[in-house]
Amino acid sequence: MASSPHKNSQHFPPTSTLQPASPRTAGRLRKLQSQPSLISQQRRQQLRNESATQNAPSMPPIPLPMKHTRTRSNSDAVVPNFSKDGRSPQRGLTSRRTENPKDELKSLIRRGPRGDLPDALQSLRHWILVDGLEADTDGMSDLRIYVWLILLNSPPLSTDIYLDLIRRGPSPAYAKIRNDTHRTLMTNVLFKRRVRENSIIRLLNAIAWRLHDAKSDRMTDSGRITNSATEMGSPELQHAEPVIKHAEGASTVTNDGSEAGGSEPGIYVQGMNVLCAPFLYAARTEPQAFIAFHHFITRECPGYIRGAMDGVHKGVALVETCLAIADQKLSAYLLSKGVKAQIYAFASVLTMSACTPPLPEVLQLWDFLFAYGSHLNILCICAQLIMMREDLLAETSPGKLLRSFPPLQAKKIIELTVSMVRKIPADLYEELVHHAE
Template sequence: MSNSPTKESIPKLSPPTMTAIENPPSPRTHRALRRLQSAHSLGGSSQPSLITQQHKQALQRTHSPANSSSAHHSRGRSNSDATNMTPINLGAAGKRPISNKRPIAADALSLDRLIRDGPPDDDLVGALESTRLKILGQALLFVASANAYWSSLRIYVWLILLNAPVLETESYLALIHRGASPAYSKIRNDTFRTLATDPLFRRRVSEASLIRLLNAVAWKLYDAKEERAGNLAKAGQVTHTANPQGSPELQSSVPVMRSRARALTLTTEGSDAGGSEPGTYVQGMNVLAAPFLYAARSEAEAFVAFHRFITTECPGYVRGAMDGVHKGLALVDKVLAIVDPKLSLYLIGKGMSAEIYAFPSALTLCACTPPLPQVLRLWDFLFAYGAHLNILCIVAQLVILRNSILSSPSPTKILRSFPPLQAETIIEVTLTIVKKIPDDVFSEIVSHAK
């Protein structure tokens, strides 16, 4: 993300045990609560980031002799039996200590109040930092609360983290009233497949709503393309290489890839992923738009968030031949070789590059893998700390499956479809491996979707 934290400021977790990886617990268990608390007790590298130093100081103060008999521990132990732990109140582990620097007032506010009232003392930078930490530690706010499947707060958090502009509803309606865009037929060929087996999505979002959103975005992108063409004063560039059989990005000699793409609603039959109007609609945008519509309170909110996301955070995913997606898949292979050389060599030896099994996950930020509530939780993390971290989230899923993959003579059967998302476990593994990535590779990850 353009305004996402640097690598050094991303929190770090201790390596998870293989038991936890092979059998990820439910977010409602005490073990999940312990992980949420531990996320704010993170150790640093040889040169800890400011966030890490602040948390260490907070823990040392919390576990001082006056407050705890375990003051000799350098890292505070989370209390999984605490009965007063709530999703809204992070406790001492989520607050900064009184130090030489002025404490950030946003830490004293719950996330919903911080979003509602805005940054205290007009401290926007401090409020964003505090918001990110609250999101990292408040999975229960969005996943395991009474309103487990929808949160009225989420869309506003996303709009803030994406730095989305204010959009009047009339502006969105004006795009709708223009009628069918040049990409309308392609949109109609894809929308009915979107999360077709997810009852939560179907209950809240209609196909008509998804068609209107994608058609409005297509008009917006079309206008931008026309403006660029006018500025160049010449005919535009060729930005896609589709054929009658569909987008080549999902055409593979491996049958399993084609079957997985079809199952995940990313088929291109009758959808030219760009065709004669490159840069207005590519297949897969329907799946990317789905979580925005589900989380939003109105189509206009979903429109401005989705348009902002695809034009500033991952424009390389939805233009041309989806070069950003292909760069991301190459980085999946590169990162896996760094994090788990044995697993990487095994997959490559079986002819399984990321292009074969990870294209839908890279293109849709894992939105192609159910269940939807876990997708939303994972997106909370990605929008807070950088959508580019989706590359590491894909690698994390491979690491979680490593024992099953290594023991299988045919990993294609396992990777035909990734198992249901366990967002907390994926985030935990991602935060564990992020510090292992060399700076130059991490820079490639940050910029690959631009």
């Protein structure tokens, strides 16, 4: 999914230094000098020698080696094979760990790979799969946003570019954005404590301006790539403007001025507020969250932000198809009870499972999705259904249990997803990879 990362200081976390211990010799010397002068010359000489030794400056911290020394060997850890055949997992690369794996990962992110770039990216992906990113109980990690930026191949962004978008004021989608932002993860205490609604409004409004500009430039000259899009490092979307398609199929005009019922990318659709939430939570700054989120929706899932949300609907249909392959009995039972994926899977597809708490587990799941492909969220949803299998089969009305999914268990979901990959036929896996385009 990800291509080669751009090395830039904005992607690197700040370094920390070790504080040398302060010497305690001065106090000891004063104590010795206050005693009666009955000490022999030999004893005085010994004390002077000890004092000189203790007053010597402490050793500076050992610098990190300039040359990357990680070696790789075969591993029994199985990682998904995301080649076109999509049939069987491949054995991944592992590395000889140092005493502090976190420091080794920091060095890789800060200094970049010292060898082959694709091999380094594969090593980073395998690291996420096997070891995971170190985080506290709130899911906070000082490395996560930089890892995401690398895996998403997001270029650095000047803060002035983000500020210029904000200074332009309300976008054409501003009213619609304001109608949604106050509902963003509204019951999640961790999110509310760290991210203010104003941040969500600013980010989504800036995104709306960016997508609006891309549409305007396409209308002016369909063959020209805009300077602004080049600065953002993202390609032009292939269509234009958002719509909302109602159940009865009627076309209306949305509050951002687009005709409903079309299939062109929008500047804002419902669900983008939840989709941007993990970026704001994990990022250190709003510009970081902005460039990562913009790159994600324009490169990874542009079909999700079209007015008709055709990518989301394709993803929902794929949930049913993949579930029928992974667990035919469960799939048949749900369909026999009239429980279709359109009912229980739409929100999870649209938000990449970010609508299901807890947030720290969402972040861990997203580490995996960004490393190996966001299309695997479809299989992650199937994995959650399989984890509920016994309860669903025992329930005469399984739709009641699927009104909300149980709390996410990222590690178990990832394990089931990895094992599920080998069951997916090549043509279906290809459809998974491209469904959000």
